[in-house]
Amino acid sequence: MTSPIQFRKFAAAAATAALLTAGLTALPGSAQAEWRGWNIHVPDYPVSLGMDQFTAEIAEKSGGKLTGKTYHSGVLGSQPDAIEQMRLGSIDYAVFNLGPMGQVIPATNVVSLPFIFKSMDHMHRVLDGPVGEQLSDAMAEKGIVALAWYDSGARSFYNSKKPITTPDDVKGMKVRVMNNDLFVNMVASMGGNATPMAFSEVYSSIKTGVVDGAENNWPSYESTGHYEVAGYYSSTEHLIIPECFCVSKALWDGLSDDDKETVKSAARRSAETQRELWAKRSSASREKVISAGVKFNEIADKAPFQAAMKPVYDKFIAENPDLEGLVKAIQAVD
Numbered sequence: 001m002t003s004p005i006q007f008r009k010f011a012a013a014a015a016t017a018a019l020l021t022a023g024l025t026a027l028p029g030s031a032q033a034e035w036r037g038w039n040i041h042v043p044d045y046p047v048s049l050g051m052d053q054f055t056a057e058i059a060e061k062s063g064g065k066l067t068g069k070t071y072h073s074g075v076l077g078s079q080p081d082a083i084e085q086m087r088l089g090s091i092d093y094a095v096f097n098l099g100p101m102g103q104v105i106p107a108t109n110v111v112s113l114p115f116i117f118k119s120m121d122h123m124h125r126v127l128d129g130p131v132g133e134q135l136s137d138a139m140a141e142k143g144i145v146a147l148a149w150y151d152s153g154a155r156s157f158y159n160s161k162k163p164i165t166t167p168d169d170v171k172g173m174k175v176r177v178m179n180n181d182l183f184v185n186m187v188a189s190m191g192g193n194a195t196p197m198a199f200s201e202v203y204s205s206i207k208t209g210v211v212d213g214a215e216n217n218w219p220s221y222e223s224t225g226h227y228e229v230a231g232y233y234s235s236t237e238h239l240i241i242p243e244c245f246c247v248s249k250a251l252w253d254g255l256s257d258d259d260k261e262t263v264k265s266a267a268r269r270s271a272e273t274q275r276e277l278w279a280k281r282s283s284a285s286r287e288k289v290i291s292a293g294v295k296f297n298e299i300a301d302k303a304p305f306q307a308a309m310k311p312v313y314d315k316f317i318a319e320n321p322d323l324e325g326l327v328k329a330i331q332a333v334d
Contacts (some may be wrong), residue, residue, distance in 0.1 A: 035068035035092035050274030087143035148271035154237035159213025164234035222285035
């Protein structure tokens with residue numbers, strides 16, 4: 001784990017390296033050119049801080065040969081735009097959520113299956129092992145190399161009506177979901193009525209009764225104020241969709257073995273930092289909403305929810321038979 005002192009040292013070294021290399025001219029994508037990094041989040045978000053640590057560390061470890069600038073807040077475009085830019089080599093590194101990557105890299109759809117991961121720790125064990133390498137190989141075939149895995153939280157149900165303790169509690173409930181058939185089918189399999197809509201519309205829709213609730217992680221539930229209109233939060237943790245720290249394959253293939261090791265090590269250390277920062281952010285959001293009066297219930301036994309997902313899995317595997325092995329590999333990890 002990189003300490004705050006080490007991070008400050010990396011940052012100082014990065015600033016010095018930038019001054020030393022400012023006068024160099026180099027072709028785009030070469031070791032001496034400043035790499036361009038894409039990030040959708042604001043600068044003080046856990047993902048952003050992890051990425052800043054990465055650029056500081058590669059500059060320090062390479063003696064200023066490897067430098068990068070991360071463009072936060074989505075200024076280089078949306079994630080679909082950034083994926084295409086990376087495949088073309090005009091974006092060098094980024095942190096992508098795996099949820100929307102399925103259209104380009106079908107294997108990544110597996111992590112969007114409800115309850116595919118048993119917990120955040122289980123997700124870490126899966127992706128830090130052979131399954132993570134398998135996903136990275138699939139991504140590399142499309143021009144993207146995944147070096148490390150970031151957290152984006154566990155999504156759970158919240159609503160304005162009652163606690164959810166079993167799948168039967170979802171019956172008849174109107175639940176906002178992301179616009180993805182997997183998530184629509186997830187709610188339908190429990191007897192609920194899934195309603196895809198823009199995230200910006202959720203607060204008013206719950207307040208006016210258009211929907212009864214939604215699903216998301218603790219920081220999103222808290223920062224959007226959804227807890228003000230949906231006072232029941234139930235820890236289903238049905239979706240745990242990771243993010244990847246990725247680099248362009250064109251860039252990666254042009255690096256020396258030593259530089260590859262520097263970049264990969266920095267990416268993995270940045271993931272350790274991001275995971276720690278995310279856990280702290282989630283804990284703080286949880287404490288805030290519970291202190292505000294939210295009624296929270298743990299769901300220790302998720303087996304009934306997992307069993308209710310059988311139609312979702314059957315449909316997914318029927319449509320993607322080549323991914324059945326990957327699903328089973330994830331489920332086999334303790």
